[in-house]
Amino acid sequence: MLNKNVCPNCGQLYDTSLSKCPLCGTAPQVVETADPVQRRRITDAERRQRRADQKQAEQEARRRKRDARFMEEDEEDRLLEEEEAQRRRMKEEKKALRRAERNSEATSIPNSVVPSFTPGPARDGRGPMPVVYAERDRRRVPRPFLALSAIVLAAALLVGGSYLLWKLEVVKLPIYDKLAAKKTETTAPAETQDTTAAPTDTTVPVTTTLYRGEGAIPCTGITLGETEIVFHDAGEQTQLQAELSPEDTTDERRFASSDAAVVKVSPVGIVTAVGPGEATITVSCGEVEAVCTVLCDFASPTAPTLPPDVTRLELVKTDMSFFHPGESFTLSITNIPAGTPVEWSSLDENIATVDAGGRVVAVGVGTTRVFAKVGKLEAFCWVRCPFKEDEG
Numbered sequence: 001m002l003n004k005n006v007c008p009n010c011g012q013l014y015d016t017s018l019s020k021c022p023l024c025g026t027a028p029q030v031v032e033t034a035d036p037v038q039r040r041r042i043t044d045a046e047r048r049q050r051r052a053d054q055k056q057a058e059q060e061a062r063r064r065k066r067d068a069r070f071m072e073e074d075e076e077d078r079l080l081e082e083e084e085a086q087r088r089r090m091k092e093e094k095k096a097l098r099r100a101e102r103n104s105e106a107t108s109i110p111n112s113v114v115p116s117f118t119p120g121p122a123r124d125g126r127g128p129m130p131v132v133y134a135e136r137d138r139r140r141v142p143r144p145f146l147a148l149s150a151i152v153l154a155a156a157l158l159v160g161g162s163y164l165l166w167k168l169e170v171v172k173l174p175i176y177d178k179l180a181a182k183k184t185e186t187t188a189p190a191e192t193q194d195t196t197a198a199p200t201d202t203t204v205p206v207t208t209t210l211y212r213g214e215g216a217i218p219c220t221g222i223t224l225g226e227t228e229i230v231f232h233d234a235g236e237q238t239q240l241q242a243e244l245s246p247e248d249t250t251d252e253r254r255f256a257s258s259d260a261a262v263v264k265v266s267p268v269g270i271v272t273a274v275g276p277g278e279a280t281i282t283v284s285c286g287e288v289e290a291v292c293t294v295l296c297d298f299a300s301p302t303a304p305t306l307p308p309d310v311t312r313l314e315l316v317k318t319d320m321s322f323f324h325p326g327e328s329f330t331l332s333i334t335n336i337p338a339g340t341p342v343e344w345s346s347l348d349e350n351i352a353t354v355d356a357g358g359r360v361v362a363v364g365v366g367t368t369r370v371f372a373k374v375g376k377l378e379a380f381c382w383v384r385c386p387f388k389e390d391e392g
Helices: 036-106 143-167 174-192 206-211
Strands: 004-006 013-015 113-122 128-134 221-224 228-231 237-239 242-245 253-257 263-265 270-273 277-285 288-296 319-321 328-330 343-346 352-354 359-362 366-374 377-385
Touching: 143 174, 221 277, 221 288, 242 277, 253 263, 263 277, 270 288, 343 352, 352 366, 359 377
Parallel strands: 228 288, 319 377
Antiparallel strands: 004 013, 113 128, 221 242, 237 270, 253 277, 263 270, 277 288, 328 359, 343 366, 352 359, 366 377
């Protein structure tokens, strides 16, 4: 240990025969004490002091650099403020110069004439040359507004005059005839509800004169082919015949069931048994009605039993389209045993009907759904009828 030196810079121990530290090249520092431990302590203290001094010097240099940067920024801000203030002063001086020139020139111009400065050739660096024009009357209405007002007034007079002449039956205008007819149609239902104002000395109801147009033939009677129908099985169907009097009546024929859970009827008069019970089918035409009693004399069908693996119904089709009235297609369920009873129903029978066997028939224009129900399972098929109404 006595033959070793300690580098004061890096703390490396090396042989005393070497003149410099083999690691950093620093010459050995002479320490008066001969104790190696004390010598190492003195060397470490000096090294720490040297490092602290170096760190403080670096911090001071960074502080000076930051202060210098702040001073430069402050100087730039000051210069910018001075430039802005100088521009404002120059602007104010120019305004004052123009104001003085205007005041001096206004004294030599009559009262009815005022100067107006517009871009033009410069005049000795004192701004644009003044252009003198006659003072406008600010109370005068602009010409475009007057022209627009005249057009609106002329149009109002034209419409009002034509309507007055049409009202006095001096001239005949088809547009007013159409508007009056449309107004009569829209107000007719509200007027027909007031039965107290109907005349008592006429045999034609008030609704006939309001709802029916010129040349309409009201219905006076309905004759049913049968007034009592008895069904013995669910799904049974029959056609209810209804003859109207007179035959060329313009009123429409309508069918309605009093209980859809017992019996259903289509818009063309096809009656279908649904469940046990008794219901009535009402046939109406205009203000005339006829009633047919329907008795479903059978027990409620028992719920069919399905295999355990059948969790939903799979129809042979889930979407179909018809392009002509009367087209048909028979639906079926593919994943149930043959002979399983199925309840078929249509959401809107004015568009499509379905019988007990699943036969779907197109009736009117539109889109509806046909449902198939087996026990608690149900499925449906979209039915689209995009054909023209006049094809019906």
